[in-house]
Amino acid sequence: MTIPPPKPEWAHHDAVWIGFPSHPELWLEDLPSARIEVAAFAKAVHAEGRGEKVILVAADDEAAAAAKLLVGNAAKIVVEPFGDIWLRDTAAIIGGDRTAHDFRFNGWGGKYDLEGDDDIGLRLAERARFKTEEHGWVLEGGAIDGDGTGLVVTTEQCLLNRNRNPQLTKADVEELLHKDLGYSQVLWLGDGLLNDHTDGHVDNLARFVGENRLLIPEAAENDPNWRIYQDAARRAEAFGVEVVRFPSPGRVLNDDEEIIPASYMNFYIGNAAVVVPLYGQENDQAAIDALAKLFPGRAIIGQRADHILTGGGSFHCISQQIPGA
Template identity: 35%
Template sequence: MSNPALSRRAMMRTIAGASVLALGLTACSELDDPEQDGGQATGPGGANGRRFGAEWEKHTRTFMSWPASEDVWGDQLDDVRKDIAGLAAAIGAREPVVLMARPDQEEAAQQACGNDVEVIPLAVDDLWARDTAPIFVEEGGKVKGVDFNFSGWGNKQEHANDAKVSRALLAKYGLDRVETPIVAEGGSFETDGQGTLVLTESSVVNANRNPGMSRDQVEQELKKALGVTKVIWLAGVKGKDITDAHVDCLMRFVAPGVVLLDKAFPGTPADVWSRSADQAKSVLKDATDARGKKIEVIELSQPDPDRITGRGDAFVSSYMNFYIGAKGVYLPRFGDAKADDRAKQIMKDHFPDREIVQVKIDAIASGGGGIHCATHDQPAIG
């Protein structure tokens, strides 16, 4: 990890949670459910015909990034590269993976990842493709990419190359670029693919990203950029980690109207993170989505911190940071066999047609992130 004081997640045993402060002002009309096999949802987009799809829908490819800099990772660089290579190979065995690497590191990255992964020469600074790649939306029968102006989480880390990733990927694959004045990252957002957006206020309505903008102003820009019709705001936590508390370690949609919510390991002393997660639960269970339907909340406890194999003040032991691939769901394996097995079964209950692939990512997690942070899906149309 680059700097323990600026870790992506500051706590080992609990994660960034938040209470819902406000709900979006408008609701969309009733939408159809997505196909059970992970196909495209059939409901319309927002007022501009744009739609931000759910992660379980069809993918064209998965983007990842090769960790590039000793200045960021220090003596952990070799270990985190092994984790990224293992994760890329696991996903690549089941769907196309494109891994971005600095030109002088391309050959080494290809050798480490194997032939199931396509490595392309594209300068990056770090591995967090979720935050640096564009947010893909569907509009007019085409996939477009919203460029959210990556700023190194508010200029907390070097990002001269990562700031250009979104534009470079869109140009390479011939996709239209959607401009927005908002500064944000992919880990900020969670959607059901049917008009609902959940995010933390702390990571977007923040002077280090969008100075001078109110939450209402940010919300209107997000609706315009992403085509969502309802925004559920989670308060988040400012200044405790480099992301200012992204949503993707707290809660995730696993189906329209159904979310998984992180929960601290039983008996863990309460702190700001666990109290925030409790607040999120108290509001989400009474919230409604863009279709006007109540949201079901299912808690998933973290593993026993005394049984996990990873260590460090920044270690993220939340199961929420999983990735829903085309044929598999990629879930961290932390070393607490009982907790790992329970998490796997919960995922199997919600994704019976996908293989649940557990991946050891101790080096990535020690840097304050997880599998979702390191991956970014490009949706397919048709």
């Protein structure tokens, strides 16, 4: 029997899990600032009670106490040990059948093997009293994005990467996405952003903003990802998807003058607000304005995410929504 696909992110949420930076050895000098950015994100999603319930997940009691000081009553804080905060990839995906689907996690192809990341999804789902189903293949939530109709978008760079499921063909992956999550159509894009340690997660490249309506960046001046954006748009249009172009922050460098995968696409769509990461780039306001046209019923909140980005992701990467029934 085919299960219904997960609801799209713009559908109503009961709650959201958000990871809170907890390990000084991972975050180093960025830890205090990353915590401030995550707390600001949590409060924006909560929207003084107009948004969804926020469940802030801390890995230990020290982090939980720090979180409480920063968010007050805007979030429920729970302690569950994890490797790091990227719950989009490690938390379970709540399917259209209200089952928590927990997939294997191998540290983004063996890059970061951190204790607790392999079972945090199962523990959070059981804490929330979901019926759970475990799946024996590697899949991260940031690698896929669906529009609620059965259509899902992903990248070949990630889901066909030999460091994830080397035994699976493209047809195998499509079959498993259908069997385990109810997706009936798969739009395959090519590569993700340059220097993305996730091997091209789609939530930095392309996001559905409506049924069969896909948001893809338009290259900024001197944009290192311009060919990737062009290829993604070409593939999506050929597939028959309506493509909407969106600003890009362009070339963003770290302190070592290396290109980092900064993306406005890593926004989170909450019940009351869409929260978009900003990086102090020329197109920051353009990204906010574009989202306001796409989500007229929600507040569009732009927040700096520079310190979260030092860990490799942004607001979408650290969150996993719990859809309403």
